[in-house]
Amino acid sequence: MSDFIQAKNLKFSYINEIEEPPVRTEVLKDINLEIHKGEFVAVLGHNGSGKSTLAKCFNAINIPESGTVTVNGLDTKDEDNLLEIRKTAGMVFQNPDNQIVATIVEEDVAFALENMGVEPNEIRKRVDEALKTVGMYEYREHAPHKLSGGQKQRVAIAGVIAMQPECILLDEPTAMLDPKGRAEVMKTIKQLNREHGVTIVLITHYMEEAAQADRIVVIDSGDIVMDNVPKKVFSQVSTLKNLGLDVPQVTQLAYGLKKAGYDISTEIITEDECVEALERILADA
Amino acid sequence: MIKDITIGQFFPGKSPVHRMDPRVKIVLTMVFIIMLFVADKIWGLLIGIAFTVFAYAISRIPGKMILKCLKPIVPIIIFTAVLNLFFIRTGKKLFEAGFILITDDGVNTAVFMVVRIICLIVGTSLLTYTTSPIDLTDAIERLLSPLKLIKVPVHELAMMMTIALRFIPTLIEETDKIMSAQKARGADMETGSIVKRARALVPVLIPLFVSSFRRAEELALAMECRCYHGGEGRTRMKQLKVSCVDFVAVAVTVVFFAGIIVINHLV
Ligand SMILES: Nc1ncnc2c1ncn2[C@@H]1O[C@H](COP(=O)(O)OP(=O)(O)O)[C@@H](O)[C@H]1O
Ligand SMILES: [Mg+2]
Numbered sequence: 001m002s003d004f005i006q007a008k009n010l011k012f013s014y015i016n017e018i019e020e021p022p023v024r025t026e027v028l029k030d031i032n033l034e035i036h037k038g039e040f041v042a043v044l045g046h047n048g049s050g051k052s053t054l055a056k057c058f059n060a061i062n063i064p065e066s067g068t069v070t071v072n073g074l075d076t077k078d079e080d081n082l083l084e085i086r087k088t089a090g091m092v093f094q095n096p097d098n099q100i101v102a103t104i105v106e107e108d109v110a111f112a113l114e115n116m117g118v119e120p121n122e123i124r125k126r127v128d129e130a131l132k133t134v135g136m137y138e139y140r141e142h143a144p145h146k147l148s149g150g151q152k153q154r155v156a157i158a159g160v161i162a163m164q165p166e167c168i169l170l171d172e173p174t175a176m177l178d179p180k181g182r183a184e185v186m187k188t189i190k191q192l193n194r195e196h197g198v199t200i201v202l203i204t205h206y207m208e209e210a211a212q213a214d215r216i217v218v219i220d221s222g223d224i225v226m227d228n229v230p231k232k233v234f235s236q237v238s239t240l241k242n243l244g245l246d247v248p249q250v251t252q253l254a255y256g257l258k259k260a261g262y263d264i265s266t267e268i269i270t271e272d273e274c275v276e277a278l279e280r281i282l283a284d285a
Numbered sequence: 286m287i288k289d290i291t292i293g294q295f296f297p298g299k300s301p302v303h304r305m306d307p308r309v310k311i312v313l314t315m316v317f318i319i320m321l322f323v324a325d326k327i328w329g330l331l332i333g334i335a336f337t338v339f340a341y342a343i344s345r346i347p348g349k350m351i352l353k354c355l356k357p358i359v360p361i362i363i364f365t366a367v368l369n370l371f372f373i374r375t376g377k378k379l380f381e382a383g384f385i386l387i388t389d390d391g392v393n394t395a396v397f398m399v400v401r402i403i404c405l406i407v408g409t410s411l412l413t414y415t416t417s418p419i420d421l422t423d424a425i426e427r428l429l430s431p432l433k434l435i436k437v438p439v440h441e442l443a444m445m446m447t448i449a450l451r452f453i454p455t456l457i458e459e460t461d462k463i464m465s466a467q468k469a470r471g472a473d474m475e476t477g478s479i480v481k482r483a484r485a486l487v488p489v490l491i492p493l494f495v496s497s498f499r500r501a502e503e504l505a506l507a508m509e510c511r512c513y514h515g516g517e518g519r520t521r522m523k524q525l526k527v528s529c530v531d532f533v534a535v536a537v538t539v540v541f542f543a544g545i546i547v548i549n550h551l552v
Contacts, residue, residue: 059510061506061509061510083512083514086509086510086511086512087512090510090511091507091510093503093506093507095503097455097500098499098500098503098504098507099503099504099507100451101447101448101451101504101507101508101511102419102447102451103417103418103419103447103450103451104417104419106522107419107522107523110522111508111511111513112511112512113520113522114519114520114521114522115511115512115513115514115519116512117518117519117520118520119520120520120521120522120523120524123520123522124522127522143454144451145454145455145458156507159511160510160511163511163512
């Protein structure tokens with residue numbers, strides 16, 4: 001099956017039962033989305049557009065109000081599929097402090113496997129592997145609260161990849177990190193995708209991070225408004241600005257130069273491409 | 286000042302005491318407590334002291350930790366001593382002034398109780414100094430697991446304890462941050478009457494509570510995402526194993542205990 005995660009006419013609302021009568025907030029209106037195996041998808045959208053809500057639909061935390069979501073062929077509505085789906089699609093959250101359960105790094109990485117009832121020896125093996133993959137093996141006996149933000153977030157990622165999921169959903173994993181931590185986490189994510197073939201769904205506010213994905217999905221008030229490769233998405237600078245989003249700095253530069261009458265492509269998303277284009281302009285002049 | 290909490294302070298190490306099975310350590314600590322209360326002759330109590338010193342020596346915990354764990358209970362020690370000294374009126378009269386009467390029985394009991402309390406605190410602290418909190422919770426969970434039969438939520442309690450331990454440093458850090466933020470806005474938390482200082486804590490506690498609830502919600506979600514569904518069918522990475530060290534420790538404790546009983550009967 002090539003469509004690894006499939007959302008069909010997905011509708012989702014939060015219902016606040018405390019109020020009388022219950023208040024309902026419709027968040028996702030009619031989402032149709034397919035994510036293929038091994039893909040690296042970035043999800044963009046301004047605050048409150050429904051990105052997190054969508055991601056939580058992909059691992060059966062949120063159950064669709066109507067429509068269906070299937071993960072690896074398993075329907076998220078079916079209660080019996082719950083653990084299998086969570087094993088298949090792991091999730092990493094924004095604040096590393098609030099997702100680490102144990103007081104020792106390796107114990108935390110083992111948490112999911114212990115819940116799954118894996119044999120002790122097998123847990124040990126997989127924990128060590130996961131820690132090595134994220135480059136935190138030397139810290140396996142440390143207390144998590146003594147690590148830096150980027151390190152904590154990598155431990156959280158290790159805790160998820162120890163489950164050997166086929167897909168990882170990351171909800172703004174770099175939002176609380178400094179530039180160094182951000183780079184560490186992005187490197188780990190890309191490595192998981194390229195070397196281990198893990199499907200990645202990355203929600204982010206950093207356009208430079210989104211530019212590294214295979215595909216970008218832009219969400220606005222619960223609807224998918226763009227779904228294309230990064231070059232095509234970022235070339236629509238004014239549309240993005242109207243949605244309250246930025247473009248990578250280099251794209252912004254190229255866009256400005258183009259407007260000023262220079263002959264430059266608007267499909268520039270990496271620094272290297274930008275340097276090359278600028279060199280060409282300078283050589284022509 | 287907030288970081289001075291010694292309860293649960295763990296000193297990693299490789300001493301025989303560190304290597305013991307935490308379950309055995311907990312059981313032996315309890316035996317030790319019983320031992321202290323069984324000893325009712327001065328020689329018996331000296332054996333109790335000897336046992337404590339011996340255990341500290343082989344665990345290589347720095348001696349200043351003994352003082353540190355005693356600091357918070359100084360008022361209790363003084364209170365016990367005074368109570369016994371002045372209110373026991375049996376035995377030979379040693380000193381009398383007005384309504385104050387001090388007898389040799391009083392002095393004896395006071396010394397006994399103080400030594401007992403000190404040994405008790407110092408001895409039980411060794412358990413937390415040499416056992417990581419997670420091992421401790423783990424051991425408690427396993428020791429109490431028979432209670433699951435009568436529907437005591439042992440796993441849930443242990444999980445709560447683990448999470449509490451995990452979040453203590455995080456919350457302490459956060460408290461510090463909020464306090465600094467409030468001080469930067471001119472809050473005064475160090476001077477004034479107790480009432481005034483307590484009131485100054487309100488703007489610290491409220492944000493702390495709010496953020497704790499948010500943390501709890503996020504943590505619950507993260508746990509669910511990692512397949513947490515209660516204690517049923519759960520395995521553990523680290524298996525506890527009783528080894529040679531434990532047998533030796535049990536033997537040593539038995540010898541000391543026997544010594545106390547013998548002395549109780551002989552002297
Ligand atoms: N647990 C909840 N209960 C009620 N409303 C919620 C809840 N979580 C999110 N929302 C609302 O749903 C909308 C989308 O939120 P979210 O998916 O978190 O957006 P994003 O991650 O894109 O910032 C927001 O308007 C938010 O207020
Ligand atoms: Mg969000």
